[in-house]
Amino acid sequence: TKIGAVIILIISAAVFLPTGGAAVYQALLNNQKAESFGSYDGKQILYEPGSKFHTTVSSIAQNYRNSGLEVNEQSHYYIMNQAFKQTINSMAFSSAVEKTGYKAPEDTVNRLLVKKFTGPDGVFSKKIYNQTSSAVISEIKKDIKNNIVYTRYVTDMCGTNGDGDFKGHHLYGLKTSSKETEFIAKMGAEKHSFDAVSYNTNDFPMEETMEFAREHADKFTKYNLEVITLSTEEEAKSLLKQINANEITFKDAVTEKSQKYYSNAEGALTSPYKYQISETLGENSQDKLDAVLSLSKDSLSDVIQTAKGFSIFKGAGESQAPDFESEDIKNICDEYVKSSEKSLIENYYTEKAEAFATEASIPTSSFDKACKKLGLEKTEINAFPINYGNTGFFESLANESIISSLVRNADAYKKAFALKLGEVSSPIVLDGKVIVLKCTGTQTSEETDTAAIETAIPAIDQTSGQKTLMNSEKVVDNFFTTYLNLMNNSNSR
Numbered sequence: 062t063k064i065g066a067v068i069i070l071i072i073s074a075a076v077f078l079p080t081g082g083a084a085v086y087q088a089l090l091n092n093q094k095a096e097s098f099g100s101y102d103g104k105q106i107l108y109e110p111g112s113k114f115h116t117t118v119s120s121i122a123q124n125y126r127n128s129g130l131e132v133n134e135q136s137h138y139y140i141m142n143q144a145f146k147q148t149i150n151s152m153a154f155s156s157a158v159e160k161t162g163y164k165a166p167e168d169t170v171n172r173l174l175v176k177k178f179t180g181p182d183g184v185f186s187k188k189i190y191n192q193t194s195s196a197v198i199s200e201i202k203k204d205i206k207n208n209i210v211y212t213r214y215v216t217d218m219c220g221t222n223g224d225g226d227f228k229g230h231h232l233y234g235l236k237t238s239s240k241e242t243e244f245i246a247k248m249g250a251e252k253h254s255f256d257a258v259s260y261n262t263n264d265f266p267m268e269e270t271m272e273f274a275r276e277h278a279d280k281f282t283k284y285n286l287e288v289i290t291l292s293t294e295e296e297a298k299s300l301l302k303q304i305n306a307n308e309i310t311f312k313d314a315v316t317e318k319s320q321k322y323y324s325n326a327e328g329a330l331t332s333p334y335k336y337q338i339s340e341t342l343g344e345n346s347q348d349k350l351d352a353v354l355s356l357s358k359d360s361l362s363d364v365i366q367t368a369k370g371f372s373i374f375k376g377a378g379e380s381q382a383p384d385f386e387s388e389d390i391k392n393i394c395d396e397y398v399k400s401s402e403k404s405l406i407e408n409y410y411t412e413k414a415e416a417f418a419t420e421a422s423i424p425t426s427s428f429d430k431a432c433k434k435l436g437l438e439k440t441e442i443n444a445f446p447i448n449y450g451n452t453g454f455f456e457s458l459a460n461e462s463i464i465s466s467l468v469r470n471a472d473a474y475k476k477a478f479a480l481k482l483g484e485v486s487s488p489i490v491l492d493g494k495v496i497v498l499k500c501t502g503t504q505t506s507e508e509t510d511t512a513a514i515e516t517a518i519p520a521i522d523q524t525s526g527q528k529t530l531m532n533s534e535k536v537v538d539n540f541f542t543t544y545l546n547l548m549n550n551s552n553s554r
Contacts, residue, residue, distance in 0.1 A: 117144040154214035165209035219522040249455035252444035274394040285378035297371035410495040414488035466492035
C-alpha cells in the first residue's frame with residue numbers, strides 16, 4: 062500500500078493475527094484496556110475492534126496477502142506502523158473536509174455500494190445483497206462515506222489526472238506549469254554509469270575484533286549483579302527503604318515488584334558485561350557506573366535512574382575477567398564491535414579501499430587489474446540519474462543493491478557524479494559498505510517524458526503531505542515505544 066494512497070477498509074469480524082508475527086497482536090488482545098499508540102489533535106489512536114487503526118491494520122495485511130506477500134515477523138511491524146500513519150492521515154484529512162460542511166452525496170454512496178455486491182460476472186447480485194445483514198450493510202456504507210470524505214481532500218489538495226479531453230491535466234489541486242514539468246523532467250536526463258567494488262563491514266575479521274577486545278578488556282568484564290526496576294523514583298525509593306528495614310526481602314521484591322526490564326525472573330542482571338551495564342545506565346553514567354561496579358556481595362546501591370525506569374542493584378558475587386579463548390566471549394566482543402565501534406570497522410575498510418583506489422589509478426594498472434590483484438569482484442552499474450530520496454519522478458536505484466543507500470546520502474551522490482569519465486573515486490561509506498567507484502560513461506536523454514512527470518506529481522504531493530503531517534504539533538507519535546513495550550512484555554511471559 063503506497064503512502065498517501067486511499068485507504069480501502071475491509072470489514073472483518075475476526076481480529077487479524079498474522080502467522081509467525083502474532084506476539085504483538087496477542088498482547089493487544091490480552092490487554093483489558095485498549096492500547097494507545099499516539100494521538101492526533103488530542104484524539105487517541107487506539108487499537109481496538111472497530112477503531113480506524115484496527116481496521117486499517119486488517120486492510121493493509123489483506124492487501125499484503127492479495128499481492129502474494131507473506132505476513133510474518135519482518136512485515137507485521139511495518140504493517141502496523143503504516144496503518145498508524147494512514148490513520149493519522151485519514152483523521153487529519155477527514156477533519157479538514159468535515160469543517161467545510163461537505164457531506165458524501167447519497168447517490169455516490171449508493172453507486173459505490175452496488176459495486177460491493179457483485180457476482181462472479183461483475184454484475185450486481187440482489188441475492189448477495191439480500192443475504193447480507195443490515196448491520197453489515199450499514200458498516201459498509203459508513204466506510205464508503207468516510208472514504209469519499211477522505212478522497213475529497215486528496216483530490217482537492219493534490220489533484221488527479223483527468224480523462225478524455227482533460228487527460229494529463231490536473232482538474233484539482235496544486236497546479237504545475239508546463240515549464241516546471243519540463244524542468245523536473247530534465248533533472249533526470251543526465252545519467253552516469255559506474256564500475257564499483259565494495260567492502261562489506263559485516264565481514265570485519267574476528268582477529269581484528271579480538272585485538273580491539275584485548276586492548277579494552279575491561280569492557281568485557283562480567284559482573285555478578287542482581288537488579289530490581291520500577292517505573293517511578295518514588296516507588297523505587299520506598300521499596301529500597303522497605304528492603305533496608307527488612308520488611309521485604311530482595312528476592313520477594315524481585316518477584317512482586319520488579320518490572321524485570323534488565324533481569325530474569327530471579328532478578329539476575331541479564332546484560333552483565335561492563336559495556337552493557339554502561340548502556341543500561343544511559344548517558345553521562347560514569348559516577349553511576351562506578352557505584353554499581355563497586356558493589357560488594359549482598360550490598361545494595363541507591364536508587365539509580367536507568368535507561369528505562371529506576372533501579373536498585375545488588376552485588377551477588379565476584380566479577381569475572383574475560384576469557385578471550387571462549388567462543389561465548391568472542392561472540393560478545395563481535396556483537397559489541399559491530400554495534401558500537403563502527404568507526405573502527407569503517408577506518409579498517411577505508412584503508413583497504415584507499416589502497417585499491419591508488420592501485421586502480423596507476424597508469425600501468427586499471428580498475429580490472431586492481432580487482433584481480435587484490436581479489437575483489439567488480440560490479441557494473443547501469444547508467445542512472447541523480448534521484449535523491451528515490452522520488453517517483455525518476456527511475457529508482459532499488460535494483461542496484463551495492464549503491465541503493467546512495468539515495469539518502471547527498472555527499473556520496475556529489476562524489477559519484479563529480480567523477481570525470483575514467484576517474485576513480487576515493488572511498489565512499491554507504492550503510493554497511495565502503496565502496497570505490499569509477500565513472501564508465503555519461504549520457505543525456507534528448508527526449509524528456511513530461512507526461513510521466515505530470516502523472517507522478519499528485520502521488521508525490523500526497524507523500525510529501527503525509528511526511529509534513531507526521532511532523533505536526535498536533536501529532537503525538539508513541540508508536541515505536543508502545544510497540545516495543547508490547548513485544549518485550551510478550552517475550553517476558
